[in-house]
Structure formats: C-alpha cells, structure tokens
Amino acid sequence: MRILAALLMTALPALADEPPPGLVSAELMPGWITPEGHRMTALRLELEPGWKTYWRSPGDAGVPPRFDWQGSRNLGPVRVLWPRPEVIESGGERTLGYHDRLILPIEITPTQPGQPVAPRVVVDFGLCLDICVPAQVRLTAPPPGDAPDPLIEAALARQPRASDRQPECRVQPIKDGMQVTATLPSEESALAEDVAMELAGKDIWVSAPETSAEGARVVAQADFVAASGKPFPLDPAALRLTLIGPEDAVEFRGCRPES
Known part of the structure; x- marks a missing residue:
C-alpha cells in the first residue's frame, strides 16, 4: 500500500477541459x-453518485489533495479548513474522505491589506469508486459576495474541535522511518470510530493507525515514512492526532512523552 499511494501521488494527469471520471463539476x-x-x-467538488474523494490524511491507500496557488494575485498565507471526514470502506481498505460532495473552506490573508485577492489554483486529488484515479483541475475564484455563504459556514462548523489535552506518545525508529504509539485521553476516547495521525509541515507518508483499548483509553499506532526510507528526527510537538466519530471529531496538537 505504501508503494501504491506513492504511485498515485506521482501519476497525475495533464490538465483537461473535460472533468475526470467521477467528477461532475x-x-x-x-x-x-x-x-x-x-x-x-x-x-467545491460535486461527484457522481457513490464516488468519493480524500481528506488531508486519508490512510494507507488514499491520495491527499495538493494545491498550487501560482498565478494568484495578492495572495498571502492560505489556510485550508477541513470539515470532519467520513470513514470510508472501499475495496477492503479503510480510508478517510467525503462522498458525493466536498465543500472545503479556504481562508486567504492578502499580502496587501485592503486590496482585492484573486485566487487561482491547480488542485491534484484522488477520486474513488471501486478503483481510485488521480484527478487535476484548474480553478479561478469569481469576485467575493457581499455576505457569508451558508454552505461554507456549514462546512466550517463541521471542523474538528480542538482539545486542550495532549496524548502520551512513544516515538521509536523502524527500518524505513519512525513509529508513533499514542495513548489518547480517556475523556475523548469514547468518541473514536477512527483515528488519523499526521506530522505538520512535512511531506511524510503515514499508515492508517492500528487502534486498541487500554482501559478507557484508545491507543493508536502508525508508521511515518519519509522519502529517504530511513529513520528521521520526529518532533512530538509537530504531531497532529484527530479522533473521528460519526457526528463529532476532536483534534490534538502535539503529544508528551509517556510517563
């Protein structure tokens, strides 16, 4: 699955006028x-019925979206504000993503305050039905409206809530990278239908975490593999863990060493 994910991320199609399979608009x-x-x-992605696309940390076989903002005007820092994903079973694989429609809020800080921002983006992403295919679209935003859009506001309201607690973590080297074992707080553990683990600011492949119970606490373990295929320095403060349930999600920033 590590090889499959890597191949999908590099086998991107050329830009085309016609939508790729599974994409309506x-x-x-x-x-x-x-x-x-x-x-x-x-x-905003509108998909054919039954088709799915991926969250930022989709699991073993998923392809996280990538954004290229070259060609935009007055574009400073960009924040992609991810709504809570769904747990998707497809072809025997368990991934995180969205079906039928994705509305993904994006907040842009202008480089010149008070001047118009003209966003243009090329998005590379994955689409899945029974098989998964890479897709690419080029998009330009129209001028902004006069009031907040209820659809975007609803997507913002579905973001995972932030926890003020930190999991306990054990970080150790493995043959091709690093392995993280996180014990999550009991207060949120009952929520878990699935767990996502990420490393902020790094282009690192992360396996779908394996989970178990330790009393009232969830334990999640995942492998972090860099392009070098070797162990690397992993800062626990840069870890991001998300507990995902059917109606709620909670996010943890950083973890502390096991006591």
Missing part, C-alpha cells in the same frame, strides 16, 4: 471578505 466559490479583511472561499 469543480469550482472555487465566491465566498466573502471577513471582518479581518481575509478572503474566504471554498473548493
């Missing part, structure tokens, strides 16, 4: 200007 929504002067927009 794609757009950057008009959005609005926030009170802070930021441009709020959203990537």
Whole structure:
C-alpha cells in the first residue's frame, strides 16, 4: 500500500477541459471578505453518485489533495479548513474522505491589506469508486459576495474541535522511518470510530493507525515514512492526532512523552 499511494501521488494527469471520471463539476466559490479583511472561499467538488474523494490524511491507500496557488494575485498565507471526514470502506481498505460532495473552506490573508485577492489554483486529488484515479483541475475564484455563504459556514462548523489535552506518545525508529504509539485521553476516547495521525509541515507518508483499548483509553499506532526510507528526527510537538466519530471529531496538537 505504501508503494501504491506513492504511485498515485506521482501519476497525475495533464490538465483537461473535460472533468475526470467521477467528477461532475469543480469550482472555487465566491465566498466573502471577513471582518479581518481575509478572503474566504471554498473548493467545491460535486461527484457522481457513490464516488468519493480524500481528506488531508486519508490512510494507507488514499491520495491527499495538493494545491498550487501560482498565478494568484495578492495572495498571502492560505489556510485550508477541513470539515470532519467520513470513514470510508472501499475495496477492503479503510480510508478517510467525503462522498458525493466536498465543500472545503479556504481562508486567504492578502499580502496587501485592503486590496482585492484573486485566487487561482491547480488542485491534484484522488477520486474513488471501486478503483481510485488521480484527478487535476484548474480553478479561478469569481469576485467575493457581499455576505457569508451558508454552505461554507456549514462546512466550517463541521471542523474538528480542538482539545486542550495532549496524548502520551512513544516515538521509536523502524527500518524505513519512525513509529508513533499514542495513548489518547480517556475523556475523548469514547468518541473514536477512527483515528488519523499526521506530522505538520512535512511531506511524510503515514499508515492508517492500528487502534486498541487500554482501559478507557484508545491507543493508536502508525508508521511515518519519509522519502529517504530511513529513520528521521520526529518532533512530538509537530504531531497532529484527530479522533473521528460519526457526528463529532476532536483534534490534538502535539503529544508528551509517556510517563
């Protein structure tokens, strides 16, 4: 699965006028200007019935979206604000993503405050039915609207909530990278239908975590594999763990060494 994921991430199609299989339409929504002067927009993907696309940390076989904002004007820092994903069973694999439709809010800080932001983006992403295919679209946002968009606001409301607690972690080298074992707080463990583990700011492949119970606490273990295929320095403060349930999700930033 590690090889399959790597191949899918590199085998991207050329830009095309016709939507790829499974995609009905794609757009950057008009959005609005926030009170802070930021441009709020959203990537909207409408999929054929039954088709799915992936979350930012999809698991073993998924392809996380990648964004290229070259060609935009007055574009500063970009924040992609991910709604809670679904747990998807497909072809014997368990991944995290969205079916039928994705509205993915995006907040852009202008480099020149008070001046218009003109977002343009090329998005590489995966689409799945019985098999998974890579897709690519080029999008330009229209001018912003005068008021917040209820569809984007609803997607913002589905973001995982942040926890002020930290899991306990054990980090150790393995043959081709690092392995993290996280013991999650009991207060949130009952929520878990699935767990995602990520490393902020790094292009690292992460396996779908294996989970078990330790009393009232969930224990999640995942492998982190860099392009070098060797162990590497892994900062526990850069870890991000997300507990995902059918109606809720909670996110943890960083972890502390096991006591």
